[in-house]
Amino acid sequence: EVQLVESGGGLVQPGGSLRLSCAASGITFSSYWMHWVRQAPGEGLVWVSRINPDGTNPVYADSVKGRFTISRDNAKNTLYLQMNSLRAEDTAVYYCAKLGAGGYWGQGTLVTVFS
Amino acid sequence: QSALTQPPSASGSPGQSVTISCTGTSSDVGGYKYVSWYQQHPGKAPKLMIYEVSNRPSGVPDRFSGSKSGNTASLTVSGLQAEDEADYYCCSFAGSKYVFGTGTKVTVL
Numbered sequence: 001e002v003q004l005v006e007s008g009g010g011l012v013q014p015g016g017s018l019r020l021s022c023a024a025s026g027i028t029f030s031s032y033w034m035h036w037v038r039q040a041p042g043e044g045l046v047w048v049s050r051i052n053p054d055g056t057n058p059v060y061a062d063s064v065k066g067r068f069t070i071s072r073d074n075a076k077n078t079l080y081l082q083m084n085s086l087r088a089e090d091t092a093v094y095y096c097a098k099l100g101a102g103g104y105w106g107q108g109t110l111v112t113v114f115s
Numbered sequence: 116q117s118a119l120t121q122p123p124s125a126s127g128s129p130g131q132s133v134t135i136s137c138t139g140t141s142s143d144v145g146g147y148k149y150v151s152w153y154q155q156h157p158g159k160a161p162k163l164m165i166y167e168v169s170n171r172p173s174g175v176p177d178r179f180s181g182s183k184s185g186n187t188a189s190l191t192v193s194g195l196q197a198e199d200e201a202d203y204y205c206c207s208f209a210g211s212k213y214v215f216g217t218g219t220k221v222t223v224l
Contacts, residue, residue: 035213044204047206100166101172105160105162
């Protein structure tokens with residue numbers, strides 16, 4: 001059974017940092033592009049970032065570029081999202097996902113940025 | 116990157132069909148075959164329903180079908196059932212990035 005399990009969410013003040021993790025099992029993690037997608041309360045899905053199977057060529061949405069860093073450890077089957085300089089508008093449930101064919105999503109982790 | 120445009124809502128009675136559109140540009144929907152559709156029930160993670168415009172993953176009922184013409188992709192749900200009531204999102208590859216649609220709430224009357 002494929003599982004993607006996110007962790008690391010929580011409450012943080014504006015300007016603060018958080019590191020999200022996504023532990024994968026049941027898939028050949030090192031073979032796939034992996035993504036972070038977020039959903040603000042009551043809002044739609046928004047793509048945040050992706051990374052190549054070998055950990056190269058990260059790509060970011062304009063809204064997070066320069067503040068967020070995606071990375072992965074294929075030996076640990078884990079995807080990461082380092083989030084710095086957090087803003088109120090970053091408040092959302094963050095999902096890790098394999099998009100497209102054979103797609104899988106985690107259950108998400110809530111990040112709340114408040115002052 | 117602007118969100119793909121979907122109608123906010125769609126509805127139909129049980130057994131009827133509903134079609135949801137997803138309009139982008141030649142830089143996303145119109146330029147690639149990598150359009151997918153996701154179903155999301157309240158409080159749940161999204162679920163893949165269609166990938167690469169018209170392909171159904173195993174386990175997804177054949178009542179769900181996808182197509183594309185130009186810069187607009189479509190999802191059709193035939194023979195609506197109560198459990199189809201959910202939010203639906205399209206998603207397209209856009210060169211190096213990805214972009215989601217604005218979402219459509221489907222109501223089964």
